[in-house]
Amino acid sequence: MDLRLAPHAVAMSSSEFLSWSGEVMDQLMKYTGAKKAVDRLTAPIWSWAIRNATVPLHFGIACCALEMAAASGPRFDAERLGMIYRSSPRQTEVLLVNGWVTAKLRPDLRRLYEQMAEPRWVIAMGECAISGGPWYDSHNTVQGVDTFIPVDVYIPGCPPRPEAMIDGFMKLHKKITKEMKGTFLND
Amino acid sequence: MERIGLAPGGKTGEVLAQDIAQKFPQLVTITKATHNRLYAKVDKAALVPLCSYMKDNLDFEHVTCVGGVDWLEEKKMQVVYHITSYANKVTAELVVDLPRDQPEVDSITPLWGGANWHERETWDMFGIVFVGHPKLERLLNPAGTEVFPFRKDFVSGRRV
DSSP states (O other): GGGGGGHHHHHHHHHHHHHHHHHHHHHHHHTTTTHHHHHHHHHHHHHHHHTTTBBOOBBBOSSSHHHHHHTTTEEEEEOGGGGOBBBBGGOOOOEEEEEEEBBBTTTHHHHHHHSSOOEEEEEEEEEHHHOOOOGOOOBOSSSGGGGGGGOOOEEEESOOHHHHHHHHHHHHHHHHHHHHOOOTTTT | OOOOOOOOOOOOOOHHHHHHHSSSTTTTTEEEOOSSSSEEOGGGHHHHHHHHHHHSSOOOOOEEEEEEEEEEETTTEEEEEEEEETTTEEEEEEEEEEESSSSEEEEETTTOTHHHHHHHHHHHHHOOOTOOSSSSOOOOSSOOOOOTTTSSSSOOOOOO
């Protein structure tokens, strides 16, 4: 925060002014404790809201994607728990990696992860996504998603049943409740 | 033998086999022919003439699959073509033998566009070169791979 620049504010270009004033507001809120207070007050609301809209990216790779489809069918009806699939990474919170990741897919999956907006989580579903699974000595299969993306929840199984997948999302709900991210994501 | 579902004006596999054997007496060997199947061993030089003849005169419209076989001990490679005729309801299986140290065969992509990715995949996995293919690049393996994983002397193991 450089308040000494305040007299020069009228002489700044618009982009200079925006970055300067933004920084001033940010620092002001941080050092007066307003940011923390807002975080404290809004965190329960936001974590409740995020919990009820853990929207996974609709990106089925392999046979675990069939379990994903079964989980969103009428018998398990994952939609009642907020798992509504969206096809655009910008509109999703959860990257559900369900299947083997080939060396050719790896950069694209990393890019999808980077396109998702914060806060974001990653779930590795099935043996292949966790550790390579049956393709442990394959020439072209990446040995686990966590070699290039941070993973929050692992769902074991080959493939895991829809109940297991929903259980994994419930674990993610617990994690979101515990983290309690407020408006400013605790930055 | 009475054929079920014979297309109007269609020919059986046996008739087509006789036709091919008359047209290419030396370079093509018919190994077996049934009412809806046709198996033949084809010399490398006769592949494209045979395929154009099959396409233009015998109504073979569709390449179902192109694959490779690696015979390590016999020191040869095979390319197996499955070509289907909807009009005759016959699938022909053509097998071409290639030397293992120089596996090169003419591409049939100019005849049937559907062979494009099949041949590309066969090159990707076996290293069999299809001369005249429009885009012989890596398909399933990432670009820059230097091995041919489906060859029998390929040692499998973690690479990525």
